[in-house]
Amino acid sequence: MTTSAAWLKIDGDRVTPALQEALQKLDHAGGEAVLDFTAVRRIDPSAIRELEKLAGFAGGKACKIVLHGVNMDVYKVLKLVKLAPRFSFLS
């Protein structure tokens, strides 16, 4: 079991591509990953789709994805689309 944790910063101006890149890195690196959302002000439906993929990937590999610094508005979106339980959150 790997114990390494990747720390990936999500660019607030290009959230969807950043999440796609994160998924690729995670696919290659494996293990736990922390996605730094501190720069993310809003997410859109395409970002939600990428997050769904990330959650599916994490579920399949039994690894943990931690979202760091998610603001309240984005957190509420994740709750509404029922994605929140599929991630861990770090303030």
Place this chain on the structure above:
Amino acid sequence: MPENVAPLSEERMAYLEGLVSQARNAAAVFTQYTQEDVDRIVKRMVLAGLDQAQYLARLAVEETKLGVMEDKAIKNMVATEFVYNYVKDKRTVGAIREDPEHGLVEMAEPIGVIFSLTPITNPTSTVLFKCIMAIKTRNAVIFSPHPNSLHCCAEAVRIMYETAVKHGAPEGVLSCLGAHTMPDNAYLMRHKDVGLIDATGGPGAVKAAYSSGKPALGVGAGNTPVYLEKTADLDMAVVDIITSKTFDNGTICASEQTVAIDDEIYDLVLKKFADLGAHICNEKDTALLGRTVIDPETGVMRPMAVGQKAADIARVVGLSVKPNTKLLITPIRGVGRDHPLSVEKLFPVLAVYRAMSVDDALKVCVDVNRLGGIGHTAVVFSRNDEVIHKFSEAMNAGRIIVNSPGAIGALGGVYNDLVPTFSFGCGTGGGNSTTDNVNVYHYLNIKRVARRAQAHMWFRVPNQIYFNTNAVENLRQFPSRSTLIVTNPALEQMGHVDIVRRSIPPETFVRVCAIPDAEPEFKVVMQGVEALNSYKVDQIVALGGGSVIDAAKIMKLMYESPEADLEELAAPFLDIRKRVAQYPAEKSNRLRMIAISTTSGTGSEVTPFAVLFDKERGRKVTLVDYSLSPDVAIVDPQFVMSMPKGLTADTGIDCLTHALEAGVSTYASPYTDSNAMQAIRLVFKYLPIAYEHPRDEEARSMMHNAACIAALAFSNASVGVNHALAHAFGARFGVAHGRANALMLPHVIAYNASVPTKFRPSPNQRAYVAHKKYAMIADLLGLGGKSIEEKVNNLVTATEQLLDRLEIPRSIAALGISKEEFERAMPDLAKIAFDDPSWQSNPRMPLVSELIELFWSAYHGRSPARDAAAFPQPAEMEVCV
């Protein structure tokens, strides 16, 4: 898969799930948008809708074969421009309304996914309207148009959606089912991610929506009655009715269906209709039309006629009319199945009825209203406000349109200031949840943020209080023609009445009413009222203790307001500011009341309370109102110099109880505290002296002042559980009020200072502070102690020592009441004490079991100070005092 839904193919289900999923995601994303974001998008959508209004109207007419293209274009413009005009400045994000005065803020919360059914009659306009509402409120909508208007509606949704997304709305926010079936609707109506169904359409769609178990806005059928009353502007009325009934060939469900016309103007009105292009059917034509356009089996209109031109309908039916006939007018003699044309007709056929009176017209309108149009729309043309009011009272309609066209009037914003809409709520009568013109606020969950209100407090006292020896001489300044002195025989015998008489101006005619020295009975009060009436009294001087002064207060009340219902006025209340019973403001007589107290305890000379003894029921009736407070109080110690020792002790402890209870009351304020604390200090200092040295003038004077000062406190902060216990016990066993209070007092202090078993709502207090207040009193009295608990204990001990010094029995048992007798009385005592309003302001809400425990503590006379475990003390808390 939701239950009880007809089976769908997996492919179809996946399609519907996809629609819901994208709508759900869009709605979630939309929650991040600001007011400025949505306003910007909405404006662009409105402009796009206006730009395509004619195109969409043409599509609608081509597809549905209903209505008039030009009118549908106007409807599309109303649905965009007029709706925008209404919503553009409305806040629908975050705080949408603020009421700082009442500490209330309303905040908008989007619903999420809305499943929306749209009708065939107003297809594109309804879609445009709902798209704008949805985006303005940050919701996602899945549209399900009427099957015969799918294409035009899908096109309207497309135009709105593409514009919205282009200007920043989340993708997937608006969508429209393509070809669909009832199972699709059923599936979506029950989908867990759909938050609201907005069903604008026929009764079937509305019923399905409400039956789904989801929150729904269902708006449905109408059958608009019109009363054309003789005072109306007839030219305007006729044009308005033709305009409305022919608008889009009558497809708007708010359009006029049956017009009741006053007999006096009936023929003239029909001529005016005919002059403007209407065809007036004869009896035979009317019958033919009725059989043709109304289904005789069901009694409802046939689809073949809906939205068709009058001339075309006439041709199909076989009536001979002019080619440019706008409207077919069919005289009817009644309403119901025997008069087929009295039902809803979404085409240019209008029933008319000759009304022989206002009542006749109203009855017909009520019948039409209730024949399928309940809750929808009604129209009246009249210049008589009384008629308009009467009509409005009689109709059950969400919209009552006055002197304007029903269809366009109901849409709102054109002829009046109704909210522009394309969905008419019909209220419960129409099986709907609202009577409103459905608007953006129905697409929001409105959260109400209610801040804790700062309760308004008060400090009300008589405006004149004269005190110190010979204060009675101040009576001279009050002119009176006829004065009644209410007193008791003992005081008369002691010469007190003479002292008072000497101070009343010589020109005043003075009479004396001596009443028994006991809590007044109604009979006694009414004897006094009789005297007031026969002597035409303008001033009443109450000279005595609490009983006499209370009697005089009630005499004054009954004299000034003979209709006052004492039973009702004594009704219990939780908050004096919100009480049900209102003391009479209208007074048939006016009387000045001057109270001179002859005991140093009740303080009745300044209080708004009066106690009456209900002999029949064996209970005390307490009246409370500031209008009962005497106008003038005289606190002259010369009248208490000869008080017997026992009375001095009992009334003195009554005064102490008032002050202590006011001090810890939930209505205590800095104003009452200052009086309560001073009274407590005076009692502890001077009561023992007054008791042991009755002729000590200073002690008597100070105790007399203390009683009045304590009364000023409890007049505004009220008393507490001690009084509730004492009232019940005193009445049952005939024990003087002060003594009954004394028996309970140490136990109640310990009880109130402990952790409440139950907290009661008390907006006046921010924290439980009774123990701290008692500790503060202990400090004031210099009783010592380091902790709050120790200080409270010292106060209890000091109270017990005071009672001992006054030689007051320390237990109920010591009064000679047997345990068995007390036990037998206990159920009644507990009930009466709990019913007593006195404890309502007690800091600790007493449970009945606790009242029983307190009674037994008082019975046995256990020392609460030495038995600290009886009531657990609160932990040290940081509280505001």
